[in-house]
Amino acid sequence: MAQDETGPLSTEQAQAQFGQQPIKERHIAILAYPGVLNSALHGLAEMLLLANRCAAEQGLPWRFYPEFVTWPAQIQTQTQSRWDAVLLPPAMDDSGYGQENEALSQWLRQCHGQGALIASACAGAFLLAAAGLDSGRPLTTHWGLEAAFRQRFAKAKLDCGQILIDQGDIISAGGMMSWLELGFALVARLGDPSLVSQLGKLLVVDTGVREQRFYRRFEAKLNHGDSAIAGLQTWLEQQLHGPISVVAMAGYCHMTPRTLQRRFLKATGLQPAQYLLELRMQRARERLESGNDSFERIATELGYEDVSACRRAFTRLCGLSPGEYRRRFRRSG
Structure with missing residues (x-):
């Protein structure tokens, strides 16, 4: 994607700025799938580019290189074969996550097998679970999607009280705006935790601990047929x-x-x-x-x-x- 003044320095520029300190590049795939929430798609990329600004200001060598990967068009043709992380953003509707797609699941398993961190926000958890990457470990998604998730993935473990669950190789976040928590977690994991506080101040976003159950509402469903x-x-x-x-x-x-x-x-x-x-x-x-x-x-x-x-x-x-x-x-x- 095109870079502006908030984007990462080139390897030569970074080496000139930081001397012999090695630059640690982090290549991040952000999946653009049917129905994806565009504000989250672009917001995640811009958040990572702003993290580069914070890293430069602190003299830290981490640089994030976000790239959109379009499904299904680019899954077989995208040029980057190895990623440090693959992000599955929220969705506006279920046109992309509402049904199984083995080609996408296989691609996610391949990326995971090559060492990529797989991270979902909101409805992105459906794609993560469909690929079988949860391996019996708890995930979270939007509380309003809990019933649909449990119906489709009856054996999966789900905790919709949490905004973010970090399992090391997979991270899931709940709520449509939880991509912010996901972005902070990614910056801390693949960069430096000290970046999170500065990035939160730059974005004017509270980086304190929250839980999804703070916002959850109970809605009685009467259309079950009994x-x-x-x-x-x-x-x-x-x-x-x-x-x-x-x-x-x-x-x-x-x-x-x-x-x-x-x-x-x-x-x-x-x-x-x-x-x-x-x-x-x-x-x-x-x-x-x-x-x-x-x-x-x-x-x-x-x-x-x-x-x-x-x-x-x-x-x-x-x-x-x-x-x-x-x-x-x-x-x-």
Whole structure:
């Protein structure tokens, strides 16, 4: 790709600037596939070029050389045979990641076998998993894609609470904007961790630790085809103020508790008790974002006699205490 003043120095220029200190070139392939999020595609390249500016200012010898590789056109014809890393950006739609493509999977396995770090952001995890590169290790993707990912890769391990999971030879990041975290991780891994702080200041981006579960929202799905379970889900939305047992849920559906648990899990992907917890914690999030009520009052109105138990459940599920969550996400006005 064309370089400007933020691009890497030539080998001769870098050697002249740094004397005998060897220049450590890092060649990065960024996959341009159908439906790719163009802001992430170009943003990753520009982020790496800005890292070169930071490295030059610090007198560090690392230089990143990002290059777009277009799938399917360039997979067989691209000139760079060995990469230090291959990046799989997020997507706007599933036209590129929604189905298997063995040629792409084979290319990714080949790059990985040659020593390339394979890194995905958001929907890019589908391409990584399709190539079998997770090898039973956990990945992350956007929380809104969790159900589709689990349906397609039933045996894969997924942790959508995390924004970034670094497995050494593979890195996955969740969320459409998680390509920023991915870029920082790549700069630290293939360059120097000291570059990350300076790069974050240059981009005016917080490089502190975040988790995807801070931003996750629970959205009930009712289009699973089981009308009895859908009716129960609607009923539960209206019963959050009091204690609800699995036996009571089964009675509402005229089923045995065992039958209810089996059908509920098949329809929603969750056990009834976990589903009820998700509903309550989502209601608590909404109240903290938009109102002034104390968490004690919110917990009581959600059917908790023990406010401490509600607070522990909220913190475990959301990754932030109720007070921290309100300070971070409360709507103004």
